Amino acid sequence: MVRTLFAKILLWSVLAQLVTVATILTLATVYLPESQQAVDNAFRLYADTAVTLYERFGSKALDQFLARSGDDTLLRLTLSATNAGVRCGRKSDTTTGIQARGQNGSYCLTVRAKSGGLPESRESRRTRLQITILLELLSSLGLSYGIARYLSRPISDLRQTASRLARGDLSARVGGRFARRRDEAADLVREFDQMAERLAGLVEDQRRLIGDVSHEIKSPLARLNMALELARRDAEAHAPRQFARMQHEIETISQLVGELLTLASLNAATARPLDQTVDLGALVAGVLADMAYEQPGRADDLHFTPPAPPLLVRGDKALLARAIGNVVRNAVFYTAPGARIAVRCDENGPGRVAVSVQDSGPGVPEAALDRLFDPFYRVDDARTRRTGGTGIGLAICRRAVDLHAGTVRAHNVPPHGLAVVIDLPQVGGEVDVA
Ligand SMILES: Nc1ncnc2c1ncn2[C@@H]1O[C@H](COP(=O)(O)OP(=O)(O)OP(=O)(O)O)[C@@H](O)[C@H]1O
Ligand SMILES: [Mg+2]
Structure with missing residues (x-):
């Protein structure tokens, strides 16, 4: 076919x-x-x-x-x-x-x-005819190859670029390869590149705006916090519940601003040093230990199967821990106490390793699976507001994994539950202790 x-x-x-x-x-x-x-x-x-x-x-x-x-x-x-x-x-x-x-x-x-x-x-006469036909066939094959390549090249280049854009590479362009060509296909390529340029500009503006606003909020927020502390010293006895509430809200906003700044800095970071050799199994075990400390009541729900031989990846240890931590935190937050959370770390085909976090919670609607990793996306606003989520955790996770040349995907598992799989390139060598 x-x-x-x-x-x-x-x-x-x-x-x-x-x-x-x-x-x-x-x-x-x-x-x-x-x-x-x-x-x-x-x-x-x-x-x-x-x-x-x-x-x-x-x-x-x-x-x-x-x-x-x-x-x-x-x-x-x-x-x-x-x-x-x-x-x-x-x-x-x-x-x-x-x-x-x-x-x-x-x-x-x-x-x-x-x-x-x-x-x-x-x-x-017959021999001459046969030779002519053979030559004709060969030259027609060559000519057909040329025609097919000429006509299909812009479309196949366009397809490759579109799929790079769809994977989030906003720098993808077909480029000036067809600059001297004058036909509909070349026009299509030029218009596609212009559209990609505009799109990348809009996304970049949006990212910069988020980063700038968060940055601008950070200082007044710190001053507000200090003012609250001072006011608390003098007048907490008059309204203790209100002061506690104010403190809680300030902490929530501070956390949100912190996450937004992290996302903005990850988006801007392309030349971040990702040169540590990390033992993925040990990293996951550390993330789970932190989680168990944070949520002692859920420690028994976390089940980890460590890899037999150590699996190594190259990158930024803290960033990888943050990416995996956000997924584990979600599994804990969006499932009821007692629901089993299975965490695995395995080889995933030649030269790849995968960390998978599978919970037995409600899962998410199929249509939402691809959008989970978009900033500020929350499946159910009312439910998430109760749990305090802002919708940035998985966006940070995806960006961090992207920077490590990896992929992250989510799928529902029967009878109910969500599995998030982070796939990363595996490396050989010695583990960096840092
Ligand atoms: N394990 C899960 N089970 C069910 N829904 C989930 C799960 N993980 C994520 N979600 C849904 O995906 C949304 C996005 O998750 P994400 O971690 O990005 O944001 P968040 O948890 O709401 O906020 P935060 O920025 O604090 O992490 C969540 O709001 C939730 O609706
Ligand atoms: Mg989250």
Whole structure:
């Protein structure tokens, strides 16, 4: 089954040329023998006439006939009597002999071309036709390849770039490869690049805005916190519940601003040093120990299967711990106490490792699975507000994993529950202790 545009154009172009060649071949096989036959018949007629003239009127009449016919046809004609066993047939490209029978014996009319060659024999004509067809097929194949490549290249480049954009690489462009081309495909490529440029600009503006606003809020928030502390010292006794509430809200906002700043800094970071060699199993165990400390009531729900040989990845230890921690925290927060949370760390195909966190909570609607990793996305606002989530945890996770050339995906598991799988490139070498 041909599925690429290139292969389809190539196939159709070759087919079209094959049909053309087959048509020429059919015409040649139908008409060429006829024209050959006509030449053969003419020579035979000369030979019969020459023999009759010779036998009836003698050699003078024969010579006159041969001379006149020869002048008219640019041929040199000679008639000779043949004995049994003497070959009378084609001798070279310029000479042939035609056998004719008379009343007194058999004769051979030798036909010599005065200039050029005689019409070709059927065999050599066929060989020449076959070579021509072969050459035609080869050149048509080359031409078809060129046409198919020319037509399909912008589309396949466009497809690759679109899929890079869809994976979040906002720098993806088809580029100036088709700058000198003037057709609809090249226009499409140019317009696509312009659209990608504009899109990347908008996303970049949005990211910068989030980063800038968070940064601007940070200082007044710190001052507010200090002012609250001072006010608390003097007047907490008058309104202890209100002060506690204010403190809680300030902490929530501080946490949100902190996460937003982390996300903004991760988005801006492309040249962050990711050069530590990290034992992934040990890292996951550490994240789970922290979680158990944070939520002692849920410690028994966390089940970890460590990898047998250590699995190493290269990157930023703190960032990886944060990415995995956010997933584990979600599993704890969005499932009821007692619900089993299985964490695994395994090899995942050649040169890859995966950390999977599978809970037995409610899962998420299928349509929401891809959006979980978008900033501020929350499946159910009311439920999440109760648990205090802001919708940034998984966005930070995805960005951190992206920076490590990895992928993160979520899927629902039967009978109910969510599994989040972080896939990373594996490396060999010594673990960095830091
Ligand atoms: N294990 C899970 N089970 C069910 N829903 C989940 C799970 N993990 C994430 N979600 C849903 O995905 C949404 C996004 O998660 P994310 O971690 O990005 O944000 P959050 O937990 O709401 O806030 P925070 O920024 O504090 O992590 C959550 O609001 C929740 O609706
Ligand atoms: Mg979360």
